[in-house]
Each structure stands twice: as C-alpha cells, then as structure tokens.
Amino acid sequence: xxxxxxxxxxxxxxxxxxxxxxxxxxxxxxxxxxxxxxxxxxxxxxxxxxxxxxxxxxxxxxxxxxxxxxxxxxxxxxxxxxxxxxxxxxxxxxxxxxxxxxxxxxxxxxxxxxxxxxxxxxxxxxxxxxxxxxxxxxxxxxxxxxxxxxxxxxxxxxxxxxxxxxxxxxxxxxxxxxxxxxxxxxxxxxxxxxxxxxxxxxxxxxxxxxxxxxxxxxxxxxxxxxxxxxxxxxxxx
Amino acid sequence: xxxxxxxxxxxxxxxxxxxxxxxxxxxxxxxxxxxxxxxxxxxxxxxxxxxxxxxxxxxxxxxxxxxxxxxxxxxxxxxxxxxxxxxxxxxxxxxxxxxxxxxxxxxxxxxxxxxxxxxxxxx
Numbered sequence: 621x622x623x624x625x626x627x628x629x630x631x632x633x634x635x636x637x638x639x640x641x642x643x644x645x646x647x648x649x650x651x652x653x654x655x656x657x658x659x660x661x662x663x664x665x666x667x668x669x670x671x672x673x674x675x676x677x678x679x680x681x682x683x684x685x686x687x688x689x690x691x692x693x694x695x696x697x698x699x700x701x702x703x704x705x706x707x708x709x710x711x712x713x714x715x716x717x718x719x720x721x722x723x724x725x726x727x728x729x730x731x732x733x734x735x736x737x738x739x740x741x742x743x744x745x746x747x748x749x750x751x752x753x754x755x756x757x758x759x760x761x762x763x764x765x766x767x768x769x770x771x772x773x774x775x776x777x778x779x780x781x782x783x784x785x786x787x788x789x790x791x792x793x794x795x796x797x798x799x800x801x802x803x804x805x806x807x808x809x810x811x812x813x814x815x816x817x818x819x820x821x822x823x824x825x826x827x828x829x830x831x832x833x834x835x836x837x838x839x840x841x842x843x844x845x846x847x848x849x850x851x852x853x854x855x856x857x
Numbered sequence: 858x859x860x861x862x863x864x865x866x867x868x869x870x871x872x873x874x875x876x877x878x879x880x881x882x883x884x885x886x887x888x889x890x891x892x893x894x895x896x897x898x899x900x901x902x903x904x905x906x907x908x909x910x911x912x913x914x915x916x917x918x919x920x921x922x923x924x925x926x927x928x929x930x931x932x933x934x935x936x937x938x939x940x941x942x943x944x945x946x947x948x949x950x951x952x953x954x955x956x957x958x959x960x961x962x963x964x965x966x967x968x969x970x971x972x973x974x975x976x977x978x979x980x
Contacts, residue, residue, distance in 0.1 A: 655906065656906070657906075789859065789902065792902060793902060796898055796899055796902065796903075796904065796905060797895075797899055799895070799904075817859075817901075817902060817903045817904070818904050819904060820907070836867075836868065837868060837869055837870075837907070837910075840865065840866060840867045840868070841867050844865050845864065845865055846864035846865065848864070
C-alpha cells in the first residue's frame with residue numbers, strides 16, 4: 621500500500637483521573653484514520669467530553685498520550701484541530717463580522733471567504749449580533765466558523781442538540797459538504813438515530829472505557845439493526 | 858430531500874439498491890452521466906465514503922463505468938441493464954407469490970386473482 625500514513629489520531633493508554641475515585645477516561649487505546657466521520661457515543665458521564673477536551677489540549681492526561689497527525693497534543697496540534705464546544709464561548713454582544721475578524725486573527729487555517737459564503741447562503745447578515753439569532757441559527761453560525769477552518773481534525777461536541785429537524789439537516793449537510801478525505805470529523809452526540817447515516821464509524825464509551833470501535837455498516841451487517849437500536853441494547857439498564 | 862433508509866440493513870447496500878433502481882427504471886439513461894459521489898451523498902444526506910462504497914459495488918456489477926477524467930457513466934450495455942431489471946422483477950414476484958401462499962392461495966387461485974384484479978390491458 622505504499623508509505624502514505626493513514627493514521628490521523630493515535631491514542632495510547634489514555635487515562636484521566638480527577639481523583640482516585642473519579643476516573644473519567646480509563647486506559648483508552650485507539651487509532652483513527654484520515655477521511656472518516658466518527659460518532660462518539662455513550663451515556664452521560666461515560667467520559668466523552670473529557671476525551672474531547674484532551675484531544676483539544678484543554679485537559680492534560682493523567683497517563684498516556686495522544687498524537688494528531690504526528691504531533692503530540694499541545695500548542696502546535698491546536699492549530700490543526702477545530703473544536704465546536706457543547707457550550708458557546710463566544711460573546712452574544714459581538715457582531716458576526718467581529719467574530720470573523722477574531723477567527724482570522726486566531727486561526728491561520730480559517731477561510732473568511734468560505735464562512736461569508738455559507739452565511740450568505742443562509743441569509744444571515746454579518747452585521748447582526750450573535751445574541752439576536754434564533755437558537756438554530758446560532759448553532760449554524762458556530763458550526764460555520766468551525767467548518768471554515770482547514771483543519772486535520774474537527775471535533776464537534778453535541779452539534780445537533782436542541783435544534784429543530786430543518787436546522788439539524790442543515791448541520792449534517794454542512795458536515796458532509798465540507799468532507800475532506802485528509803481530515804476526520806468526530807461528532808459526539810446522544811441523538812444517534814439522527815446522525816447515523818452520515819457516520820462511517822462509531823466509538824462506544826461507558827464508565828470511561830472504550831466499549832466498541834467499529835463501522836456503522838458492520839453493526840448493521842452483524843446485528844441486523846441500526847446503531848441506535850444496538851446502542852440501546854448494549855447500554856440497557 | 859434525504860433518501861428514506863431502513864434501519865436494519867447496511868446503508869451502502871440500500872444506496873446500491875436505490876441507484877440500481879434508478880438505472881433500470883431509466884431515470885439514469887444507458888450511457889448517461891451520473892452525479893459525483895459528493896453531489897449524490899449530499900442529496901441522500903449520507904456519508905460520502907458510504908456513497909463511494911456503493912459506487913464501487915455498482916462498478917463491480919458493471920452497471921456503472923468510471924472514466925478517469927470524465928466521472929461516472931451508466932453502462933451502455935442495455936442487455937446487462939435488462940438482465941438486472943429482470944432479476945429485480947423476479948425477486949418482487951417471488952416475494953409476492955410467497956406472501957400469497959402465506960395467505961393460503963393455491964397457484965391457480967393466484968393466477969385467477971391476478972387476471973381479475975389487474976388485467977393487463979387496463980394498465
């Protein structure tokens with residue numbers, strides 16, 4: 621197969637313990653290839669957000685390591701990881717165009733043209749303040765900001781939580797349309813059924829452990845059911 | 858509109874079925890050009906890799922042809938298309954007959970029912 625490296629994310633023995641009794645991520649080893657859309661699935665408290673924050677360098681592992689495209693997570697890797705947090709960090713008082721300025725300053729890989737084009741397609745005026753937008757449009761604008769970066773890894777924490785079905789479709793299409801064979805997208809969500817058909821692969825987490833890492837079509841082939849139905853079976857209380 | 862997909866079968870297999878149906882029904886004409894993986898993935902609202910996998914499957918069966926520079930076309934082999942169409946028709950017929958037998962109809966009764974309910978010259 622030649623010498624082209626296909627691995628994008630290499631996680632080895634990754635552990636995050638907040639104290640002796642609270643191990644949020646427990647000894648995870650996982651390699652993710654380039655060019656995949658990966659669902660990060662698990663019940664509340666399974667360690668998804670802790671894992672995501674370590675991928676972004678916002679939390680330091682207690683043990684183990686993460687490499688992204690050959691770089692250990694740190695200042696340098698951050699420049700190549702685009703992160704949509706589950707809660708916004710943007711000020712509602714800012715105009716969208718001011719937020720664009722901020723992204724241009726902050727991220728070398730940010731394309732202002734791309735973001736402006738996507739905003740135009742939604743008829744969102746860059747002169748409006750973020751706080752005046754509807755919840756759905758706020759989510760869309762934040763996704764546009766993230767997807768307008770030319771990153772190696774996109775990490776989207778609950779991108780479709782609490783939006784209506786039309787906004788959800790827009791968000792999923794935006795993810796598909798920005799698909800790039802050299803980058804990988806990790807999407808964490810509870811709403812598996814809604815995003816299943818855009819996923820290549822899924823990661824199941826429980827109590828900080830990696831339970832399963834496989835492809836959507838494998839689950840359907842082996843179990844004759846959707847990932848959503850299978851998830852409910854695996855995590856039934 | 859996103860394509861309607863079932864929950865119990867692999868997604869790529871359903872994409873193969875759907876595109877195959879569009880070819881045998883003439884929605885995509887023999888020798889005609891197909892949209893790109895990206896366009897079709899966006900239309901179906903599915904992952905581009907999954908659409909790619911469906912295309913590979915359709916290439917293997919000979920129904921679509923990939924040209925290095927010119928994208929993808931439906932085959933010009935109308936006989937192949939007709940064969941695949943007949944195979945699909947046979948599957949539908951088999952399913953129909955097994956359902957009718959489940960209902961308790963004998964072969965002769967099924968034939969009579971078809972003649973009564975769906976005379977060909979009324980179609």
